[in-house]
Amino acid sequence: MSLQEETAAARVLAERARYVARGVSTPRLVVARAFGARIEDVDGRSFIDFAGGIGCQNLGHGNPAAVAAIHEQVDLYLHQCFMVGTYEPYIEVCRLLAELSPCGKGEQRSLLLNSGAEAIENAVKIARTATGRPAVITFDNGYHGRTLLTMTMTSKVVPYKKGFGPFAPEVYRAPSPYPYRGVGSDEAIHGLEEVFKTGVDPESVACVVLEPVQGEGGFIPMPADYPARLQELCRKHGILYVDDEVQSGCARTGPVWAIEHYEGVEPDLLVSGKSIGGGMPLTAVTGRAEVMDAVDPGGLGGTFGGNPVACAAAVAVLEEVSAPEFRARAAELGDRMRGRLEALAERTPQIGEVRGLGPMLGVELVTDRDSKTPAPELAKAVVDAAFERGLLLLSCGTYGNVLRTLVPLVVTDEELEQGLGILEESLADAGAGAA
Numbered sequence: 001m002s003l004q005e006e007t008a009a010a011r012v013l014a015e016r017a018r019y020v021a022r023g024v025s026t027p028r029l030v031v032a033r034a035f036g037a038r039i040e041d042v043d044g045r046s047f048i049d050f051a052g053g054i055g056c057q058n059l060g061h062g063n064p065a066a067v068a069a070i071h072e073q074v075d076l077y078l079h080q081c082f083m084v085g086t087y088e089p090y091i092e093v094c095r096l097l098a099e100l101s102p103c104g105k106g107e108q109r110s111l112l113l114n115s116g117a118e119a120i121e122n123a124v125k126i127a128r129t130a131t132g133r134p135a136v137i138t139f140d141n142g143y144h145g146r147t148l149l150t151m152t153m154t155s156k157v158v159p160y161k162k163g164f165g166p167f168a169p170e171v172y173r174a175p176s177p178y179p180y181r182g183v184g185s186d187e188a189i190h191g192l193e194e195v196f197k198t199g200v201d202p203e204s205v206a207c208v209v210l211e212p213v214q215g216e217g218g219f220i221p222m223p224a225d226y227p228a229r230l231q232e233l234c235r236k237h238g239i240l241y242v243d244d245e246v247q248s249g250c251a252r253t254g255p256v257w258a259i260e261h262y263e264g265v266e267p268d269l270l271v272s273g274k275s276i277g278g279g280m281p282l283t284a285v286t287g288r289a290e291v292m293d294a295v296d297p298g299g300l301g302g303t304f305g306g307n308p309v310a311c312a313a314a315v316a317v318l319e320e321v322s323a324p325e326f327r328a329r330a331a332e333l334g335d336r337m338r339g340r341l342e343a344l345a346e347r348t349p350q351i352g353e354v355r356g357l358g359p360m361l362g363v364e365l366v367t368d369r370d371s372k373t374p375a376p377e378l379a380k381a382v383v384d385a386a387f388e389r390g391l392l393l394l395s396c397g398t399y400g401n402v403l404r405t406l407v408p409l410v411v412t413d414e415e416l417e418q419g420l421g422i423l424e425e426s427l428a429d430a431g432a433g434a435a
């Protein structure tokens with residue numbers, strides 16, 4: 001390519017390669033502006049966004065209520081540090097989280113933080129203090145972040161763990177349900193009971209940490225009976241149930257929290273993040289007062305956690321996602337997307353399974369349906385083809401072979417149709433289709 005032909009995106013990416021650490025993976029998109037479910041790049045190309053900044057834009061880029069709240073807060077005050085000066089937006093977020101909490105009856109309290117990993121770390125600290133026990137149980141295909149403890153808890157080795165050991169102690173892994181690959185609720189419960197025999201005494205376990213829909217691990221929703229059965233086992237042994245809703249929460253699956261899809265389960269701690277900040281970094285740990293208040297004053301916190309601007313945005317977000325209309329629209333989108341993807345699966349033998357909850361849907365790609373051999377190269381080719389056609393799409397999965405949809409839930413019907421159409425064309429471009 002001659003110098004005159006060089007795109008603005010190519011110039012920015014060359015600068016990125018020069019100045020940014022190689023370990024942060026490099027997308028091809030260079031953003032100029034974004035609104036709703038669309039992103040425009042620095043060369044004026046428009047993309048339909050099925051990625052949402054990895055699930056952080058459930059309410060759409062530039063959500064008007066969040067942006068207005070951000071503007072208003074910016075003019076009042078910026079960082080204070082909640083441990084230096086109390087400010088009301090922080091309390092207001094905690095009040096809304098208490099109202100929306102799935103963690104049973106009684107007073108609910110929250111702690112606000114900056115990242116999902118930091119929130120998971122704090123949930124574990126709280127669970128350890130509340131129980132006086134050290135051990136943590138995580139699950140196959142689970143993802144919880146990139147800090148020392150959370151990467152230890154994460155089950156995928158490349159790229160999240162390779163070369164980064166030694167890992168944190170007292171983390172044990174159990175099988176989790178993945179019906180498409182032969183692990184149902186019975187097998188998963190049995191597997192956990194085995195861990196209690198061969199790995200760790202259940203009386204030493206502070207908490208289990210589970211995503212209701214495993215995100216990075218492949219968009220694997222827990223079967224209907226599993227969370228309640230897991231909770232029963234936890235209660236038998238005095239173990240706390242930590243519900244990691246960083247990716248599946250904030251209306252991603254329709255209701256505010258994905259765990260609301262499941263009967264008979266009330267987690268002890270809820271971890272939320274990503275979309276709750278409406279594009280600002282904000283995460284939270286929520287739970288019943290007796291659990292949350294196990295930690296003495298000063299034991300929790302951090303310089304930036306619960307930044308006032310992020311809190312102002314979160315208040316707008318939590319009000320919007322808790323409105324029945326928002327939930328109804330999300331459910332409608334989920335039904336429509338599932339219908340289209342299942343129809344596509346009928347014509348495409350490389351689609352092993354379409355699964356998910358509401359509009360949090362994944363498409364698992366395999367070389368063929370009999371062997372179910374994962375097809376990560378195909379997933380990558382589809383993502384690349386989609387980009388060429390103007391759709392931002394992400395893959396995920398322990399085997400890297402699952403396409404995931406994290407489309408902002410404010411997407412219009414036309415944009416959704418266009419995006420699903422591009423997805424179908426991209427599968428064909430990548431060589432998938434009827435044999």
Ligand SMILES: Cc1ncc(COP(=O)(O)O)c(C=O)c1O
Nearest residue numbers: 115116117143144145215246247
């Ligand atoms: C389920 C889950 N937990 C925790 C995290 C970590 O969040 P963060 O990247 O904000 O640290 C993620 C991030 O994708 C996630 O999906």
